[in-house]
Amino acid sequence: MQNQPTPFYNPLLSYEENYQQGPFGAFSQTPPSILEKKQPETFLNLEVNLPFGIPAGPLLNASFIKAAFNYGFDLCVYKTVRSRAHASHPLPNVLSVHPENQLSAGVDTVLADTNYTTPLSITNSFGVPSFNPDIWQPDMAAAVKAAHKGQFVIGSFQGTAGNEASIEKDYAKTALLVAETEAPILEANLSCPNEGVNQLLCFDFPKVERIAKEIKNAVPEKPLFLKLAYFANDEAIYPLLHVLDGVVDGYSTINTLSARPVNADGKPALGQNRPTGGVCGDAIRWAGLEMVERLHRLRTRLNNHFAIIGVGGVSNVEHYLAYRAAGADAVMSATGAMWNPQLALQIKSSLNK
Ligand SMILES: Cc1cc2nc3c(=O)[nH]c(=O)nc-3n(C[C@H](O)[C@H](O)[C@H](O)COP(=O)(O)O)c2cc1C
Structure with a gap:
């Protein structure tokens, strides 16, 4: 086990402080010269340098996205936004956790502290905090413009109960606001805890179907x-993939696995x-890989061509x-990129050999 270098998101600072002062570490310093992979690849119908990047979360705004592009992360997701401002939970927002082995999908109890040691979970x-659209829309537009050749921003968003007549309408409205920034790809987050109980929206299939269709009606292009x-x-x-056949263009998976983080005294x-x-x-890589295998198998069964973005526990070229x-x-x-800003460059240099 060894200590990690400075992450580009500082877990000791609040979300707002990270937003104002970040990114940190190498992402705040002079960027390296862009290393292109020898053979670009096709993702959707786009020519992307390497189909590797950072998912929704650690890239809070255009400053973070510019740095990530400069460090060769070619697909950068702008942190999930909402149709109205929404406050962040107070600190702590990020803690290191130490499951004894890989985490199960059954809400394990895990020791949590500030010792960020490898393998890192x-x-x-x-x-899911958000600023008002008048703040995030121009900022997301600036992030879109920061992309170099073969790089793309994905705009992540989610609906909020109570912001519109229905959560479906709010998803569609927020999708339109994201589309206005010229983000070329949209991602609807359905896997953060839903209003109320510990139930995730993506498990409510009728609702997901209505949401996906409302979004597609609002932003078909x-x-x-x-x-x-x-x-x-x-x-x-x-059943969900079947009902959304031809409606959505792809799935990004996974988000996180739920657990009960406790301190050394056993308190939350x-x-x-x-x-x-x-x-x-690291502790959730098995689950991300299993979901990707599952979606791959099921798209063959459905004779469908939806795209799959694999997420969870990637911290080296073997994982990629x-x-x-x-x-x-x-x-x-x-997580892997936050503590290793060189990750995309390392993967490219390994693949270029
Ligand atoms: C600091 C942080 C913030 C996150 N915020 C979001 C978010 O706003 N929306 C979302 O869909 N996922 C969010 N996630 C989940 C990630 O997109 C990703 O699915 C998850 O971290 C698993 O990938 P990893 O193992 O590489 O960290 C966040 C993750 C981290 C670490």
Whole structure:
């Protein structure tokens, strides 16, 4: 086990402080010269340098996205936005977690602290904060413009209960606001805890179908991805894929696995009112890989061509290649990239050999 270098998102600072002051570490310094992969690839109908990037979350605004592009992350997702301002949970938002082995999908109890040691897994708990569209729209437009050749921004968004007549309408409205920034690809986040109980929106198939169709009606011209959680077997997700056949363009998976982070005294590490938190990083790679294999198998069964973005526990070139072998058209890393800003350059240099 060894200590990690400075992450580009500082877990000791609040979301707002990171937004104002970040990114940190190498992302705040003079960027390296862009290393292009010898053979660009096709993702959707776009020519992308390497279909590798950073998923929704750690890239809070255009400053973070510009840095990520400069460090060779070619697909950068702008952190999930909403149709109205929404406050972040207070600190802590990020803690290191230490499961004994890989995390199960059954809400394990895990020790959480500030020792960020490898293999690195963390819990993240923000509550999907957002600024008002008058702040994030021009900023997302600036992020879109920062892309070099072969690089693309994906705009992540989600609906909020109570902002519009229905959550479906709010998803569609927010999709339109994202489309106005010229982001070439949309991603609807359906895998953050839903209003109320510990139920994720992506498990409510009739609602997901209505949401996806409302978004597609509102913005038919942009490719639409849905961000999904882990489903335990093929039959658990097949009905959703079947009903959305031809409606959405792809799926991004996974988000996080839920766990109970506790401190050394066994008390909830995120605070009494947040007993559970999403875990990401090394301990969830098995679940991301399994979901990608599942989606790949099911798209063959459906004779469909939806794209798959594989996410979860990627921190080196072997992990990237494992996701591609499992059927991912693109791969992303949040935790791995946060603590290793050189990750995309390292993968490219390894593939160029
Ligand atoms: C700091 C942080 C913030 C995140 N915020 C979001 C978010 O706003 N929307 C979302 O869909 N996923 C969010 N995620 C989840 C990531 O997109 C990703 O699915 C998850 O971290 C698994 O990837 P990893 O193992 O590479 O970290 C966040 C993750 C991290 C680490």
